[in-house]
Amino acid sequence: MTSSNTTTPNATTLNAETLRSRLEHLAARHGIGQWDLGASCSTDTSVQVDRGEAKQMKGAQRSAITVRVWNGDGLVGITSTSDLSDSGLEKALSGAKAASAFGNPDDTPAFSPLATAPLPALEQPIQPARPILELLDTLKQAERALLERHGAISTVPYNGLAQRRSERVYLNSDGACREQRLSTASLYLYARAEETGRKPRSGGSVRLAYGVDDLDVAGCISEAAERTISHLNYAPIDTGHYTCVFSPEAFLDLVGAFSSLFNARAVLDGVSLSSRDSLGQALAVPFLSIHDNGLHPGNIGASSFDGEGTPTRRLALLEDGILRHFLHSEATARAFGVAPTGHAGLGAKVSVGPDWFEVGPSPGSGGGQQGLDRTGGSDGRGLVLIDSLSALHAGVKASQGSFSLPFDGWLIRDGEARSIEAATVAGDIRQVLQGIIGFEGEAKITPDGLCPHVWVEGLSITGEA
Numbered sequence: 001m002t003s004s005n006t007t008t009p010n011a012t013t014l015n016a017e018t019l020r021s022r023l024e025h026l027a028a029r030h031g032i033g034q035w036d037l038g039a040s041c042s043t044d045t046s047v048q049v050d051r052g053e054a055k056q057m058k059g060a061q062r063s064a065i066t067v068r069v070w071n072g073d074g075l076v077g078i079t080s081t082s083d084l085s086d087s088g089l090e091k092a093l094s095g096a097k098a099a100s101a102f103g104n105p106d107d108t109p110a111f112s113p114l115a116t117a118p119l120p121a122l123e124q125p126i127q128p129a130r131p132i133l134e135l136l137d138t139l140k141q142a143e144r145a146l147l148e149r150h151g152a153i154s155t156v157p158y159n160g161l162a163q164r165r166s167e168r169v170y171l172n173s174d175g176a177c178r179e180q181r182l183s184t185a186s187l188y189l190y191a192r193a194e195e196t197g198r199k200p201r202s203g204g205s206v207r208l209a210y211g212v213d214d215l216d217v218a219g220c221i222s223e224a225a226e227r228t229i230s231h232l233n234y235a236p237i238d239t240g241h242y243t244c245v246f247s248p249e250a251f252l253d254l255v256g257a258f259s260s261l262f263n264a265r266a267v268l269d270g271v272s273l274s275s276r277d278s279l280g281q282a283l284a285v286p287f288l289s290i291h292d293n294g295l296h297p298g299n300i301g302a303s304s305f306d307g308e309g310t311p312t313r314r315l316a317l318l319e320d321g322i323l324r325h326f327l328h329s330e331a332t333a334r335a336f337g338v339a340p341t342g343h344a345g346l347g348a349k350v351s352v353g354p355d356w357f358e359v360g361p362s363p364g365s366g367g368g369q370q371g372l373d374r375t376g377g378s379d380g381r382g383l384v385l386i387d388s389l390s391a392l393h394a395g396v397k398a399s400q401g402s403f404s405l406p407f408d409g410w411l412i413r414d415g416e417a418r419s420i421e422a423a424t425v426a427g428d429i430r431q432v433l434q435g436i437i438g439f440e441g442e443a444k445i446t447p448d449g450l451c452p453h454v455w456v457e458g459l460s461i462t463g464e465a
Contacts, residue, residue: 014041016169016179019084023171026090027069032097034070036111036172038307038346039063039084046162047135049143051155054136065089066346068109069096075103078347109350112330112340115176115309120295122304126165127183127211135161135212139187142217146191149225152232156224158190158204163212170309170346178305185212189224193232201234201419203227203408208300208447227387230410234419237411237463242384243437244425244459245374248444248451250386250407252357255290256448257396257403258429262292262317262325264332265352271399273430274323276336284321284433289362291316292327292343294355298445302356307346312355315341320362321433327352357449361439372438372455375415382413384461386425401428422464432456 019039027035041063048056067089068078077099081092139161146156163185170178190204205223209215246254258273261283266272293314294302305311308330316324328336329344329352345351374383386409395405404426410417440453 014039014084014167014169014179016171016177019169020171020177022086023089023093024173026086026093027173030090030094030097032069032093034173035068035093035096036170036176036309036346037065037067038168038170039065040166040168041084042164042166043129044162044164045129045132045135046160047132047139048160049136049139049156052140052144057132057136059132065092067092067096068346069093069100071097071100071103073105074108075100075105076108077101077103104349107331107349109308109329109331110334111172111174111176112308112310112344114311114340114342115170115172115174115178117311119178119304119311120313122295122302123297124182124302125210126181127185127209127213129163129165129183130212135163138212138217142187142189142221146189146221146225149221150193150229152193152195153191153225153228154194155192156189157192158188160186160188161212161215162186168303170305170307172309176309178309180304182301183210184301185209185215187215187217187220189220191224191228193228195232198232199234199421201228201231203229203231206447210300230417231408231419234421235411236421237384237423237461238381239462240381240460241458242381242461243455243457244384244386244461245440246386246454246456247388248359248453249446249448250389251359251454252446252448252451253389253392254403254429254432255357255359256354257392258398258401259327259354260398261429262290262323262327262354263352264326264328264336265350267326268332268335273399273401274326278323279326281323282321283323283430284318285436286321287361288318288321288433288436289316289358289360290318291358292341292354292356293358293450294342296356296358296445296450298450299356300447306340306342306344308340308344308350310340310342310344312342314358315343327354357451358443359449359451359454360443372440374412374440380413382411384420384425384459385410385412385417389425395424401430403427403429420463424462426460426462432459435459 077096079095207220260266260272327343329350333340390406
């Protein structure tokens, strides 16, 4: 067993108004007229177990502060610190001021024009933190229950139960003062099953909530068991082209891997498949819509504002298959002549990224729900159900659109599903978006977004040689 209690010096509760007044005083002392700050503090507790014994118990307090300063020439300097004391903030301000002399004149961020706009209301109840020994007992019981689900389940090698209390603020010298507090909890169970003369098989599940008491522990155990057991009876698959059904989790992973399609920063940097002229063009089948909606009630851990203080909002990326908007920071929005969308990080060169996807049929389109045959079709080849994708960091070439990814799933033939021993799915994201033939079932809330099962025809599946 390993344990730790990592503490960051001066990690403390943030108070936006107090912090702002301290910064104004310190900035004036150093002759700094324009500055901003993004800060976050968290208290984390987590446990892991191994065969009924504590494997790891952690407690940590963390703080991270990013300070930017603009000099008289409009150049930006940036520093990071974890010290919220006056001396720590003063060092950060003076360091950022000194660094501004080396700022990039070709890429100068500014304050978001929406940094003082009203914020959306979020229902995020703050739940009490539980003692670490209670977390340990809960996870031990979950592991034991999962091991008892099937004789072949021998271990739960990857597991964890964690809780977090966090605060974040954004402040700037033009009067922006953002603050948000949040509590979250997560449970992860990944089981391993072994049978004599057969390869080990695995399956997992994750649950998120605002507090440990709200976690669906029983549901997480059942899903992990069902997924693991369903892969025990496996067989190889013939290489060829198949109609594939992506689980909500798998399709959201694929969309996320190619989110540069919608990223204005990637467009400006020339590393996106999209260009400035792509807006208004057809990117997918006419019944597909994709929105980025960090405000969805199912998004545990939603932020009401981004790293620049811009309010979070629901943004249409694809409507009726047409590319409608890009994700923007202040700088990219200025380059495109539009408003920031609330998807920025904080830095000298500000990053842009999605929050939480909503994928599904366009309203009134029917979404291809009719005529989907889960029996495996009549061509004798069968239907491939892709449950989860692996190696997304290595198997995706986002700037080219191509992917080749190992997956866990099943071959459905004559109405029967059999786990696939080992295989990869390959294609082009544009081919996927144009090859969607329908959606199946109700949209499911996952940690990454909202999505139904998605049917795509003609993808290349390579079985194990």
